[in-house]
Amino acid sequence: MLWPLAAVQQGVDLVNRQLLASQCRLLRDYLNELNTGSRIPHDVERQVLQIQGRDAELLSLKASSSQRYLLYLHGGGFALGSLDTHRELAIAFARHADARVLVLDYRLAPDHPWPSGLDDALAAYEWLSEQGVDPRRLAVAGDSAGGGLAVSLLQKLKHLSQRQPAAAVLLSPWVDLTCSSPSMDLNSATDPLLNKVQMKAFAELYAGRQPLDSQEISPLFGDLQDLSPLLVQVSLQEVLLDDARRLVKGVQLSGGLAEINELAWMPHVWQLLYRYLPQAAASVRQASRFIKKYTQD
Known part of the structure; x- marks a missing residue:
């Protein structure tokens, strides 16, 4: 019996997707195991939380009385990453921005595709509001996929007519999941961590049945008006360079405030x-100054 070519291709795609999903779970477990039990400095207070059934933690300096808050959304291609993998970076922001940093273990693909992660991010933002945190004292930050999720969160808040945070910091944000930015190809030889084939696979796991060019999946194609002031940091050698540049240009053309800081020969995030x-410490300090500039203490 001869099977139609389209049916054969669908079968191959399904097998490949299931294999990638299995590999994602294994890699996620491995990365989490590597980072489990990361040291909490003696001057840092860690409060373990549950927000809508998701693990979270609030990190702050014991000696600080600051009422500035930062919601941090970790990266990992929407399929990797955890509280453990990004705790040290969150503590660095708590230290230099003098902020209480909320890090969220949002749901990940392939088990939980869009909109699960965005729903969790919104729940964390609303939880902070319920605790009495004024948006003028609040910033949002994220790296890579978490940076894209942060932009999606800003757009979601606008759609719901909720107040925006005072600022947003995006580290090498992934905002075009069609992977059509020119640097995806131009920087393929200089980016040691990411490549276009890998990222398209992650994008499809996250998107589920949604088109990759929809504004829900790729916030670059969404409404960029009236968003919080943005600071974007990106490496000149990484494949996400033009994602960052296109986002900043789009916000600026929409009348918003967006700054970009491009560093040479730095790895992704x-x-x-x-x-x-x-250079990493200097970038964290720069991002922290931006947060402090636009948020009230």
Whole structure:
């Protein structure tokens, strides 16, 4: 019996998707195991929370009386990452921005595709509001996929007529999940961590049945008017360079405030190397100054 070519291709795609999903789960477990039990400095207070059934933690300096807050959304291609993998970076922001940093273990693909992660991010934002946190004292930040999720959160808040946070910091944000930015190809030889094939696979796991070019999946194609002031940091050598540039240009053309800081020869989300790389520490300090500039204490 001869099977139609389209049916054969669908079968191959399904097998490939299931294999990738299995690999994602294994890699996620491995990364979490590597980072489990990361050290909490003696001067940092860690409050373990549950927000709408999701694990979260609030990190702050014990000696600080600041009422500034930062909601941090970790990266990992919408399928990887956890509280453990990004705790040290969150603590660095707590220290330099003098902020109480809420980190959320939002639901991940492939088990929980869009809109699960966005719903969790919105729940965390609304939880902060319920605790009495004034948006003027609140910033949102995220790296890579978490940066894209942060932009989606701003757009969702606008759609719901809720107040925007005072500022947003995006580290190498992934905002075009069609992977059509020119740097996806132009920087393929200089980015040691990411590549277009890998990212399209992650994008499809996250999107589920939604088109990759929809504004729900790719916030670059959504409404960029009236968003919080943005600071974007990106490496000149990474494949997401033009995602960052296109986002900043789009916000600026829409009348918004957006700044971009481009560094040479840095790996994707180099800020995670805060304790080991001087450029990473400098970038965290710059982002923290931006947060402090636009938020009330």
